[in-house]
Amino acid sequence: MRTQMLQSVLNDLRSSSGDIEGCAIVSLDGLTVASSLMEGMDENRVGAMSAAMLALGEKTAKELGRGRLDQVMVKGESGYLLLIGAGKDAVLIVITNAAAKLGLVFLDARRAAQSITDVL
Amino acid sequence: MRTQMLQSVLNDLRSSSGDIEGCAIVSLDGLTVASSLMEGMDENRVGAMSAAMLALGEKTAKELGRGRLDQVMVKGESGYLLLIGAGKDAVLIVITNAAAKLGLVFLDARRAAQSITDVL
Numbered sequence: 001m002r003t004q005m006l007q008s009v010l011n012d013l014r015s016s017s018g019d020i021e022g023c024a025i026v027s028l029d030g031l032t033v034a035s036s037l038m039e040g041m042d043e044n045r046v047g048a049m050s051a052a053m054l055a056l057g058e059k060t061a062k063e064l065g066r067g068r069l070d071q072v073m074v075k076g077e078s079g080y081l082l083l084i085g086a087g088k089d090a091v092l093i094v095i096t097n098a099a100a101k102l103g104l105v106f107l108d109a110r111r112a113a114q115s116i117t118d119v120l
Numbered sequence: 121m122r123t124q125m126l127q128s129v130l131n132d133l134r135s136s137s138g139d140i141e142g143c144a145i146v147s148l149d150g151l152t153v154a155s156s157l158m159e160g161m162d163e164n165r166v167g168a169m170s171a172a173m174l175a176l177g178e179k180t181a182k183e184l185g186r187g188r189l190d191q192v193m194v195k196g197e198s199g200y201l202l203l204i205g206a207g208k209d210a211v212l213i214v215i216t217n218a219a220a221k222l223g224l225v226f227l228d229a230r231r232a233a234q235s236i237t238d239v240l
Contacts, residue, residue, distance in 0.1 A: 041185070049180045056176050057194050060169045064215060065161070066196030073193040074177050076186030095184060 003034060005119045010036040013112040019100035021079070023109075024093050025086060025116055026050040033090060041095070050093045054083055073102075084109050086116035123154060125239045130156040133232040139220035141199070143229075144213050145206060145236055146170040153210060161215070170213040174203055193222075204229050206236035 006025055014020050014036045024035035024043065030051030032043045057072040074081040082094040082105060092113045096105055126145055134140050134156045144155035144163065150171030152163045177192040194201040202214040202225060212233045216225055 045183055049183050052176060053180050056172060060173050060201060061194050061196035063165055063169050064201060065198065066194065066201060066215075067198035069194070069196055071193075071195040073191075073195075074181050074186065074189070075191040075193075076181035076189055078185065078187035081180060081184060081186060095186075 002119055006034040006116060007036070009112050009115045009119070010034055013094070013108055016108050017096075017100065017105065019096045020094060020105065021097055022046070022095040023112070024050070026091050026093060028054065028089055028091070037095075046093060046095070050083060050091055053081075054085075054091050057083070071106075080105070082106065082109055084113040086113040087120040090116065090120055092116055122239055126154040126236060127156070129232050129235045129239070130154055133214070133228055136228050137216075137220065137225065139216045140214060140225065141217055142166070142215040143232070144170070146211050146213060148174065148209055148211070157215075166213060166215070170203060170211055173201075174205075174211050177203070191226075200225070202226065202229055204233040206233040207240040210236065210240060212236055 022037035025033040032047040142157035152167040
């Protein structure tokens, strides 16, 4: 039941924009809880990189006096990665192409993260 | 001479907004090349965390098919960290408070990174 609700949040987020190539909920230890990814994307790799990025983001924010971590954004030449905390124990990662309107993706992702927090 | 030019770019960037608490140019191995930081900020810590974040950002962007790394943004509850590549061998880090208008900081930081690239 919870799994279905989480999957439904991810499906809605992914279908909200053609620029979103995938999204996943990852536990803080790097295990994927649920995902909706473009064919060919490796769920385990997404989980592992998200957890690593989140851990270092947290450490960096703390060490440089920015307080508790809220979001991490990575921009590559082929698109964006967006990580947003979803509850105490999980993170939502959103993977977009380079054409994505970042403000809109942030907005939708933040709403999805809130829904995920409510379910978890 | 180069040092003075780099310092001048950082001073200009930092004074462009009261929300920017510090900025620094860091080599890819984590050594600080030049910096303009709020009193109490540790130059070595800024350098080390920037280099670590950049290395993991590059790996993550590559592993998840986003291509060559362009920018990393970390949002904490007390402000933002922005990392932008400046030439092949260095990165510009900008540290802001939570009130910063992110779009404007991105714009100014990107221009500064270009100036730094030209000098290095």
